[in-house]
Amino acid sequence: MGILLTKDTRLIVQAITGREGSFQTQTMIEYGTNVVGGVTPGRGGQSVHGLPVFNTIEEAVKQVGANASVGFIPAPGAADGIMEAAAAGLELIVCITDRMPVLDTLRAYHYVKQHGGRLIGPNCPGVTVPGVGKAGIMPGNIFRPGSVGLISRSGTLTYEVVNLLTRAGLGQSACVGIGGDPIVGTSFKDVLQLFNDDPETNVIVLLGEVGGAAEEGAAEWIAAEGKKPVVSFISGRTAPEGKRMGHAGAIISGNRGTPKAKVAAFTAAGVPVAETIEDIPGLVKKQLGG
Amino acid sequence: MRLFEYQAKQLFQEAGLAIPKGAVARTPEAAAAAAEGMGRCVVKAQVHVGGRGKAGFIKLADSPAQAAEHARAMLGASLKGYTVHQVLVEQALDIAAEYYLGAILDRDGKQIILMLSRMGGMEIEEVAATSPDQLLRLAPDVWSGPLDFQLQQMVFRAGLDTRVFRPVTAAARSVWSLFQRYDASLVEINPLVVTGSGEVIAADGKFETDDNALYRHPELEPFQELVEEDPLEAEARKRGLNYVRLGGDIGIMANGAGLAMNTMDVVAAHGGKPANFLDVSGGARAEAVRDALDVILQDKNVKGVFINIFGGITRGDEVAKGIVEGVNMLGVRLPIVVRMAGTREAEGRAILQEAKLTPANSAADGAEKIIALIGGKGA
Numbered sequence: 001m002g003i004l005l006t007k008d009t010r011l012i013v014q015a016i017t018g019r020e021g022s023f024q025t026q027t028m029i030e031y032g033t034n035v036v037g038g039v040t041p042g043r044g045g046q047s048v049h050g051l052p053v054f055n056t057i058e059e060a061v062k063q064v065g066a067n068a069s070v071g072f073i074p075a076p077g078a079a080d081g082i083m084e085a086a087a088a089g090l091e092l093i094v095c096i097t098d099r100m101p102v103l104d105t106l107r108a109y110h111y112v113k114q115h116g117g118r119l120i121g122p123n124c125p126g127v128t129v130p131g132v133g134k135a136g137i138m139p140g141n142i143f144r145p146g147s148v149g150l151i152s153r154s155g156t157l158t159y160e161v162v163n164l165l166t167r168a169g170l171g172q173s174a175c176v177g178i179g180g181d182p183i184v185g186t187s188f189k190d191v192l193q194l195f196n197d198d199p200e201t202n203v204i205v206l207l208g209e210v211g212g213a214a215e216e217g218a219a220e221w222i223a224a225e226g227k228k229p230v231v232s233f234i235s236g237r238t239a240p241e242g243k244r245m246g247h248a249g250a251i252i253s254g255n256r257g258t259p260k261a262k263v264a265a266f267t268a269a270g271v272p273v274a275e276t277i278e279d280i281p282g283l284v285k286k287q288l289g290g
Numbered sequence: 291m292r293l294f295e296y297q298a299k300q301l302f303q304e305a306g307l308a309i310p311k312g313a314v315a316r317t318p319e320a321a322a323a324a325a326e327g328m329g330r331c332v333v334k335a336q337v338h339v340g341g342r343g344k345a346g347f348i349k350l351a352d353s354p355a356q357a358a359e360h361a362r363a364m365l366g367a368s369l370k371g372y373t374v375h376q377v378l379v380e381q382a383l384d385i386a387a388e389y390y391l392g393a394i395l396d397r398d399g400k401q402i403i404l405m406l407s408r409m410g411g412m413e414i415e416e417v418a419a420t421s422p423d424q425l426l427r428l429a430p431d432v433w434s435g436p437l438d439f440q441l442q443q444m445v446f447r448a449g450l451d452t453r454v455f456r457p458v459t460a461a462a463r464s465v466w467s468l469f470q471r472y473d474a475s476l477v478e479i480n481p482l483v484v485t486g487s488g489e490v491i492a493a494d495g496k497f498e499t500d501d502n503a504l505y506r507h508p509e510l511e512p513f514q515e516l517v518e519e520d521p522l523e524a525e526a527r528k529r530g531l532n533y534v535r536l537g538g539d540i541g542i543m544a545n546g547a548g549l550a551m552n553t554m555d556v557v558a559a560h561g562g563k564p565a566n567f568l569d570v571s572g573g574a575r576a577e578a579v580r581d582a583l584d585v586i587l588q589d590k591n592v593k594g595v596f597i598n599i600f601g602g603i604t605r606g607d608e609v610a611k612g613i614v615e616g617v618n619m620l621g622v623r624l625p626i627v628v629r630m631a632g633t634r635e636a637e638g639r640a641i642l643q644e645a646k647l648t649p650a651n652s653a654a655d656g657a658e659k660i661i662a663l664i665g666g667k668g669a
Contacts, residue, residue: 022392075502076506079568098539099502100502101500101502101503101506102395102473102475102502102503103432103470103473103500103503105403106395106400106402106432107432107433109400110400110431110432110433111433139632142632152548153548154546154547154548154549154551155546155547155548155549156544156545156546156548156549156600157546157548157549157552157600158548158552159600159632160549160552160600160631163600163631178443178549180547182395182397182475183395183400185396187321187398202345205294205532209548209551210551211398212398214395214397216400217398234549234553235552235555236551236552236555236557237555238536238555238558238564239551239567240534240536240555243534244501244532244534245532245534245547245550245551245565245567246532246546246547246550246567246569247547247548248501248502249397249503250547250551258628261554275559276559276653276654277552277653278652278653278654
C-alpha cells in the first residue's frame with residue numbers, strides 16, 4: 001500500500017531525454033518503480049533506458065496508461081509541463097525542478113486543483129515508498145520498508161534522517177519531500193492527512209525549517225486532527241533574519257518564520273521537537289513504545 | 291530583490307500612479323539642486339530597512355540649503371547596518387488623508403492578497419493586530435485577476451473618502467498589474483496620500499521581486515546593480531552557490547540547503563561561530579568544492595572549514611576524491627574537517643585520511659573537531 005505511490009501507479013518522466021531526467025529514470029527503474037515511459041516534445045518515438053518517449057502526455061496516457069508523472073523540466077517551462085500533466089488527467093504530478101518563478105507555481109497549483117490532480121513540489125526530492133517505488137531523486141538504498149512516515153521541506157537533510165532511522169532499525173512507510181519554495185503544491189497538512197489515513201504508518205517524522213508558517217499550521221492541524229504520534233525537527237535555528245538560506249522559502253521576515261515560533265507551536269501541540277537529528281530515532285522509538 | 295523607494299515609485303509612475311515631484315541625489319550639492327524651486331520638501335534616505343522616520347532618516351526642509359544639510363547628515367551614515375548612498379528629495383505634500391494599499395504573496399493560503407485600509411502611514415502589521423476590521427483583504431482569482439466590482443466593493447467597504455473612489459480603485463488595479471508584470475512578492479504603497487485638492491498620490495513605496503523570475507525581467511537589471519550586497523555573496527551568486535555570510539570564524543560547506551542550515555546549527559550548539567551558510571549542490575564534484583572553498587576562504591575571518599556531505603546517489607569515495615582534489619587545487623593550509631555519510635562512506639573516509647583531512651563521523655563530532663583545531667571556543 002503506502003501513500004501517493006501504489007502498485008497501480010504508472011509513472012512517466014517529463015523531460016526524460018535530459019541529463020537529469022535520463023539519469024534519475026535509471027535510478028527509479030533500479031529501485032523497482034513502475035516507470036512506463038517519458039515525454040519530451042519533439043523526441044517522440046525515441047527510447048530511453050528501453051522506455052518509450054512520447055511527444056505529449058496525452059499520447060503517453062493513451063498508449064501506456066500513464067497516471068502519474070515526475071518532472072525535470074527546466075524552470076521556464078516547468079509550470080506548463082505541470083499543467084499539461086493535469087489537463088491529461090494525471091492524478092499525481094511531482095515537480096523536481098528548482099528556481100521556478102513563484103507566480104508560475106501559484107498559477108499551476110490552481111490549475112492542477114481545478115483538474116482534480118495533486119502537485120508535489122516544486123524544488124523537492126519527490127516521493128519514495130519503500131517496497132513500491134520512487135518518483136524523484138532520493139537515494140533508494142538508504143530506505144527500508146516499515147512504519148515511519150516522513151515529511152520534509154529539504155532534500156539531503158531528509159536522506160540523513162532516513163539513514164539514521166534505517167540504521168536504528170526503523171523502516172519507513174513513505175517519505176515525501178514537499179519542497180523548499182514559498183508556494184508548494186502539497187503542504188505539511190496534506191501529507192499529515194494522508195499518513196493519518198494510512199494503515200501502514202504508525203508514527204510521523206516532520207522535518208521543518210525556518211521561513212513561512214507551514215510548521216505552525218501543521219502543529220495546529222496535529223492538535224486538532226492528528227491521530228498518530230509525531231516527532232518534529234526544525235533546521236536553521238541560527239539563521240539570521242532577512243537572509244534566504246538556500247531554499248527560496250527559508251527566510252525569516254521580521255518576526256515571521258522564526259524557529260522559536262515553530263518550536264513553540266509544536267511544543268504546544270504536544271509534539272516533541274528533536275534538538276539534533278541524531279535524537280530523532282530515539283524519540284520515534286519512545287513514541288512507538290508509548 | 292528589494293527595490294529602493296525611488297525605484298518602486300518609478301514603476302508606480304509607469305503604471306499610471308501619481309507620485310510626488312522629486313529627484314535622487316548622491317551628494318548634498320545634488321540634493322540642494324533637486325530642492326530648488328520646490329518650496330517645502332522632504333529628504334528621504336534610500337535604504338532597504340523600515341523605521342527611517344523614527345531614526346531621523348526622513349526630514350523636512352524649507353530651503354535647498356537645508357535639504358543639503360539633511361542630505362549631508364544622511365549620506366554615508368548607516369541605519370541598521372545599511373549604509374545610505376542616495377537620498378530622495380521630494381516636494382512636500384498637502385496631506386488630507388493617508389491610506390494603505392498593498393499586495394502580498396500569501397504562502398500558506400496559496401494566493402495573492404490585495405489589502406486596503408483607511409489607516410495608512412503606520413505599520414500594516416499593527417493595523418492588522420489592533421484594528422483588523424479596518425484592513426480590507428481581497429484574494430482575486432490568480433488567473434483572471436480582480437474584477438472591477440470587487441475592487442470597488444473593497445474601496446467602499448474600507449470607508450474611504452468617497453470622492454476619491456475612482457482613483458483609489460484605479461490604484462488598486464495598478465498594484466495588481468505591477469505585481470503580475472514584475473513577478474513581485476510584495477508591493478506596498480504606504481501611505482497612499484489624498485491631498486487637499488483631492489489628488490491621490492503614492493507617497494512611499496515598497497517593492498520586492500522574485501529572484502527566480504529575474505531571467506524574464508531584463509528591465510530590472512539596472513536596479514540590481516545599485517542594490518547594496520555583500521561582495522562575497524555577490525561572487526558566490528555568480529558561481530551558482532548559495533552563500534550567506536554569518537560573521538563567525540568556522541567556514542561551513544554542505545550539499546543541500548537543509549543540511550547546510552543544520553550544520554551551522556550544530557556548530558553553534560557546540561559553541562562555535564559559523565562564518566557562513568553554503569550549499570554546494572551538484573554532488574560535491576571537485577570543481578564545485580574548489581569554487582565553494584575559494585569563496586569561503588576569501589572571508590579572512592575564517593580559521594577552519596567544516597565540510598558536511600551526504601552522498602546519496604553519488605558514492606562516498608567519489609565525493610571524497612572531489613573534496614581532496616578541490617582542496618589540493620587551492621593549496622589550502624587551514625584545518626579542514628570532513629564529515630561524510632551515505633554509500634561507501636568507509637572507502638571515502640580512507641581517502642580523506644590519506645590526504646590529511648580530518649574525518650568526522652557525525653555532525654556533532656565534526657563540530658567538536660573543527661572547534662578544537664582552530665583553538666577552542668574563545669574566538
